Amino acid sequence: MEDSYGYWICNLETVLVLLLLHLKGIFINKRSKGDRWLQYLTMITTKTYKGKFKTPDSDEWFNGTLIYDHERGSELEIFGSFNPFLFDRSTQPIIIGHTSEGKVTLIDNWYKKTKTTRDNVVIGTYQPNIILEGHNFKNIDEISFDKVIFQVFNLFEWIGKTGQKTDFKYYNSDEYSISYKAINDINFSLNNEIDGSITFDGPVSLGGKANKMELHEEAYVTLKYQKSKKLELIIKDIITFIDAITIFTNEQSYPTKITLKDSSLKKEKSKIEQQKLIHCNYQNSFYNSQHKTRNVGEFIVDFDDVESDFPALISKWFDLYETLDSVLLLFLKHFKDKYRFSSDKFMDTIRAVENFHRINFNNERIPQERFEELVNRILNDVNLDLKDSEWLAGRLQGNEPTLKNRLMELIKESDSTTIKNRVGKFKKFCWAVTSSRNYYTHYDQKLEGTAKKGSELFELTRTLRAILTLYILKEIGINYKDFSNNLRYHFG
Numbered sequence: 001m002e003d004s005y006g007y008w009i010c011n012l013e014t015v016l017v018l019l020l021l022h023l024k025g026i027f028i029n030k031r032s033k034g035d036r037w038l039q040y041l042t043m044i045t046t047k048t049y050k051g052k053f054k055t056p057d058s059d060e061w062f063n064g065t066l067i068y069d070h071e072r073g074s075e076l077e078i079f080g081s082f083n084p085f086l087f088d089r090s091t092q093p094i095i096i097g098h099t100s101e102g103k104v105t106l107i108d109n110w111y112k113k114t115k116t117t118r119d120n121v122v123i124g125t126y127q128p129n130i131i132l133e134g135h136n137f138k139n140i141d142e143i144s145f146d147k148v149i150f151q152v153f154n155l156f157e158w159i160g161k162t163g164q165k166t167d168f169k170y171y172n173s174d175e176y177s178i179s180y181k182a183i184n185d186i187n188f189s190l191n192n193e194i195d196g197s198i199t200f201d202g203p204v205s206l207g208g209k210a211n212k213m214e215l216h217e218e219a220y221v222t223l224k225y226q227k228s229k230k231l232e233l234i235i236k237d238i239i240t241f242i243d244a245i246t247i248f249t250n251e252q253s254y255p256t257k258i259t260l261k262d263s264s265l266k267k268e269k270s271k272i273e274q275q276k277l278i279h280c281n282y283q284n285s286f287y288n289s290q291h292k293t294r295n296v297g298e299f300i301v302d303f304d305d306v307e308s309d310f311p312a313l314i315s316k317w318f319d320l321y322e323t324l325d326s327v328l329l330l331f332l333k334h335f336k337d338k339y340r341f342s343s344d345k346f347m348d349t350i351r352a353v354e355n356f357h358r359i360n361f362n363n364e365r366i367p368q369e370r371f372e373e374l375v376n377r378i379l380n381d382v383n384l385d386l387k388d389s390e391w392l393a394g395r396l397q398g399n400e401p402t403l404k405n406r407l408m409e410l411i412k413e414s415d416s417t418t419i420k421n422r423v424g425k426f427k428k429f430c431w432a433v434t435s436s437r438n439y440y441t442h443y444d445q446k447l448e449g450t451a452k453k454g455s456e457l458f459e460l461t462r463t464l465r466a467i468l469t470l471y472i473l474k475e476i477g478i479n480y481k482d483f484s485n486n487l488r489y490h491f492g
Helices: 012-023 155-159 231-249 303-323 325-336 343-360 368-381 386-395 403-414 417-423 426-442 445-450 454-476 484-491
Strands: 008-010 028-030 047-054 062-069 073-079 092-099 102-116 122-133 144-152 164-166 178-180 186-190 194-201 204-206 213-215 218-230 255-261 266-269 272-275 278-282
Touching (some): 218 231, 303 325, 343 426, 403 426, 403 454
16 A cells, blocks of 8 residues: 555555454554654643642642643642742742643743632642643753754645645546655755754544545644754744744744654653653744635745745744844734734834834934034034033934835835835825824824824735835845735735
8 A cells, every 4th residue: 555655545445444444443543654743732722631730849749730721821720839828929930740641841830829718728720831741840941952843824835735646537436546645845954053844744544424534734844953952942943933934924823733852851662762752832822713724825925936945035034033023023913913903003013114124224314423523513502501401412313214214215125016006106105104103102182183094094004014024025035026926916
């Protein structure tokens, strides 16, 4: 059923064989060979752990229940308390547990409450930030790993490849075949310190009603570190990668599964030493059930257009993430709640535009030396006491371009018909942006009449986001021709 190239082929005869195995109690779940394909726990589920818990520096265990919910977060309720004193509200850095799901480590456990029942039973409640399943870590410094494997919402859809081949004929269902061959890995390097790859799998299972047979293709991202890295930094790397997929797909992405490994963490199974798999669950602010699965034709950047350059692009993205953090923080914030709009989104977009221009364009109206010379001349020409002179000096700090000048330069340099068509008459557009910015900054009733509201403010924000999208993609190194049509589709 499998040849040297890794194909598996099934026809009606094969299905009958698998069915017989299933009826004998053998559930088929075939996965590709090798270390890379593992049964990762999903973060997008609710899970309950029952067991006993304690802090690393204590010998006293408390029975309790830990609940992980991907939307509401985690909550640990124990019969007892790690904060026994009345006004002790301190966070517990680590709580370890022996549970129905194995050993767990809970990180950054916020104290929520303690209550005493009528029977004088003390119940303490905590909110863990992160759950690590598979090992008990004794202190924060121990929690580091040299490898992480994770799945990303919309990544497989964005890549748009399949290992399946079929010969279905709709007019004849008497005989057909399905074949699968794993998609080639996509390898990349980050900062000369991380070996990254996107790998693919096509596990097949048989079972359920009507002899159901299922082939489910998946994509995983693996980051291998030259030396062990702290968990908080690994999560930052995961988020950085996910934010790239968010921009490329124009839809908020998020991690759906995270598994961690380190060469120092071993276990013995059937007298064979193996590396432990540490499954990570935490409530992240990216997840929202309203986020949509994107398909071909709905992306800002199509993978086919950048496939050959992807290793260089993702490496450049990781570099830009540091230099453009003040821009990206505001720009990406929009996607978390994409299908709602408020004036706050307009203001965030304005700040992102100004920050981008400040970083990448000339931020001085005149040379700084000339500006300082003019300020000193003014201060010398006016006859003021020390207090008033200091006040005036504080007011003479306006050497940065105005918002209008920043917009003018960004629009002119964009060389985009889509942007220019959305902007329309430049003076009118700039007046609408600056008037609205001034009103939503100060909420001065005198400015309210000139500020855009409702759908007009929404469209103004979309135009500004189109400008930012174009420049961010260019900064990564993507040619405008590779996304100009998609930009027009989303913003035109």
